[in-house]
Amino acid sequence: MQTDLIHIKGKLYHFDELWIMAILNLSEDSFFEHFSGKSDNSLLTHVENLISNGAKIIDIGSVSTRPNAPKVSSKEEIKKLGSSISTIKKKFPSVLISIDSIAEETHSFAINEGADIINDISGGEISESIISSIVKNKLAYILTYNRGRKENLVKNESTENILSDSLLFFSEKLEFFAQHDLYDIVLDPGFGFNKSLEDNFNLLRYSEFLKILERPMLFGLSRKSMIYKTLEIKVEEALNGTNIFHTYAHLKGANILRVHDIVQAKQLKMLLSKLN
Numbered sequence: 001m002q003t004d005l006i007h008i009k010g011k012l013y014h015f016d017e018l019w020i021m022a023i024l025n026l027s028e029d030s031f032f033e034h035f036s037g038k039s040d041n042s043l044l045t046h047v048e049n050l051i052s053n054g055a056k057i058i059d060i061g062s063v064s065t066r067p068n069a070p071k072v073s074s075k076e077e078i079k080k081l082g083s084s085i086s087t088i089k090k091k092f093p094s095v096l097i098s099i100d101s102i103a104e105e106t107h108s109f110a111i112n113e114g115a116d117i118i119n120d121i122s123g124g125e126i127s128e129s130i131i132s133s134i135v136k137n138k139l140a141y142i143l144t145y146n147r148g149r150k151e152n153l154v155k156n157e158s159t160e161n162i163l164s165d166s167l168l169f170f171s172e173k174l175e176f177f178a179q180h181d182l183y184d185i186v187l188d189p190g191f192g193f194n195k196s197l198e199d200n201f202n203l204l205r206y207s208e209f210l211k212i213l214e215r216p217m218l219f220g221l222s223r224k225s226m227i228y229k230t231l232e233i234k235v236e237e238a239l240n241g242t243n244i245f246h247t248y249a250h251l252k253g254a255n256i257l258r259v260h261d262i263v264q265a266k267q268l269k270m271l272l273s274k275l276n
Contacts, residue, residue, distance in 0.1 A: 022055035026062040061100030074105035085113035148194030218256040
């Protein structure tokens with residue numbers, strides 16, 4: 001299997017360039033900025049700006065995954081999502097929509113609304129019925145390296161060998177999903193989820209070795225705590241560190257960058273393309 005290809009809803013996509021996944025955060029409890037528009041027009045204007053600045057994927061989430069965030073029911077999560085997925089797909093049918101959620105009810109809702117990708121940070125802890133739905137509807141699936149429980153998404157203890165553990169984790173999960181005919185999978189190292197600061201840096205340092213798994217890789221490094229805790233700054237001041245990590249991730253083989261700051265990501269991509 002080639003690492004630069006993926007099938008989504010019957011269409012073959014090539015990662016012949018760096019892809020930008022723009023974050024569309026509908027949760028007021030986010031650790032960083034969220035979209036606060038109240039109308040379809042404001043939503044579409046915002047999304048149009050993301051697309052015009054190079055977003056290939058819009059990653060929609062309505063529940064915060066920050067450490068110690070309060071639990072939100074899937075009913076409330078779906079209520080916050082509203083018709084956002086179908087509204088965007090109707091206006092911009094060519095843009096890919098991913099749903100950022102660990103709730104199976106939300107996954108089902110998003111699939112019915114027209115989502116193209118399930119972005120699941122649970123570590124592959126989804127039911128066979130959802131897997132079947134993903135396969136039946138020909139969606140792609142983002143598998144996040146996260147060995148923790150859904151209720152506890154961050155830890156402080158370091159993993160003895162984070163690279164070996166991540167390779168074992170992904171290998172076991174890919175084998176499991178293959179048994180259920182799910183092959184269109186993007187790997188996310190899961191920076192910040194059940195990993196110590198040391199784990200995060202070691203995983204980033206050796207992340208090119210994940211390419212042996214022959215799957216596209218998505219890196220979610222934007223304004224993460226490993227930046228602002230190391231630099232002892234506020235999350236609002238973490239853009240420079242984010243750009244440095246994004247550049248490093250690209251050099252390590254990242255196919256997709258999940259970003260908050262779309263304009264800066266576009267500029268970074270333009271400059272990196274001149275060096276290829």
